[in-house]
Amino acid sequence: MISSTTLSIVGALVLAAGAAAQATAPQYGQCGGQGWSGATVCPSGWACTVSNQYYSQCLPGAAAPSSTPATPTTPSTPGGGGSPTSTASAPGSLPTLVSGNSFIRAVEDPNFHQYLRSEVEGTASDAVLGDYTTAAQFQITGGQLIQEVADGTKLYAVVEGRSDPSVMKLKMSWSTEPASGANAGTFVFSGDTVEWSIPTIQRPQTNAWLVCPDAEGNKDVYINLGAYSYMTPAGCADETIHAYTGATPTP
Template sequence: MFSSVTLSILGALVLASGAAAQATAPQYGQCGGQGWTGATTCPSGWSCVVSNPYYSQCLPGAASSTPTSAPSGPSSTPGGSPTTTASAPGSLPTLASGNSFIRAVEDPNFHQYLRSEVINTAGDAVLGDYTTAAQFQIVDGQLIQMVPDGSKLYAVVEARSDPSVMKLKMSWSTTPASGDNAGTFMWSGDTVEWSIPTIQRPQLNAWLVCPDADGNKDVYINLGPYDYNTPPGCADETIHAYTGATPTP
């Protein structure tokens, strides 16, 4: 038989479990996933959206008190497009299967992460804070930013106007790169490289990070030269894949 003390403890545990299930998760907070024992209700006007079988998140939208059913099996299949986890102030993106974060590993941009200037939209490619890191794949020579809503952004490199131009700006487009804006992205170990038949580069993994007038750290292909010949205000960088569960500072 259970003692009165044991019954009291069991009752307290049941009440605590029920309270956790009934609590409201914060905006952009976790609200479900395999093994999740916390709150599963989102604030009014927010819904619990499945990112992968292990993580659901409160995102703006129609209110929902329970998370959408998680898919059975992996979040991606060979040749498919894994879903990414949305990032928001105060939270960290969770890396989806098959994706990589991309970051610089040297000062002055140590552990600054590749993304769009305006997060998850077409526009300039920049390095930003780890809390806003985007996720990527390289497929058929295209560097693809995997947007949380399931869409894709493609890296586009500006065409070289003449041989005197020694850096080419990179941006994100809703359509794949082609022609003079294409070239080929590839991994060399964990390093991102870029090449194009019309340009001979001393180093295929050389990049420049140059702040614009607003302080955004714009990303360029560096055609050379390097080190002491780096353009004023810019940093000569390499950028690398990082496949930890979440980005680190």
């Protein structure tokens, strides 16, 4: 026979678990993922957005909440992922995410929800942030950040070499060949944040990026070798860039 004391303890545990599930996670805080037992509800106007099977995050204006990803981002391990059949969408429609890929976007002003792509779409050109309607799709495999083009072409992120220690930002572009040597380094997803490192350069923050418009107004993407939001070059904006695995990009 179960004692009244035992029933009281069980009831308290159930109520505590229910309270934890209904607690509100902070903005940009974790809200789900495999093994997560904390808050799963986001503040008003924010949604619990899947980054991978282990991590979901409260993001503004994001897709519907979920703690089990239908299209997880590819882990940054050699040999992961595969070529998509196509990333193309019908004319006038939004890009549709291919399983195993991620969109990558900024989440701070003045480039909130601007998406990573090539300056000339689908070609080996400068890396820029652009409108959500032209968002490209990506995987990180073996430390390489790979843009998956609709025709099956792979474009690899290449970071310019550092000419001397006074240089504090390195431009990123896309190449049809994998990055190597001084133009390589290692890309990883840390949670949903894109980070870059290379043994020859010590960075205070491996997730620090800069967006600096060129003369034509293209929002060129640079690796920031300094601290985030410190001594920002004139005309540039500090950014972090994040994976997003909603079915379509959001503005």
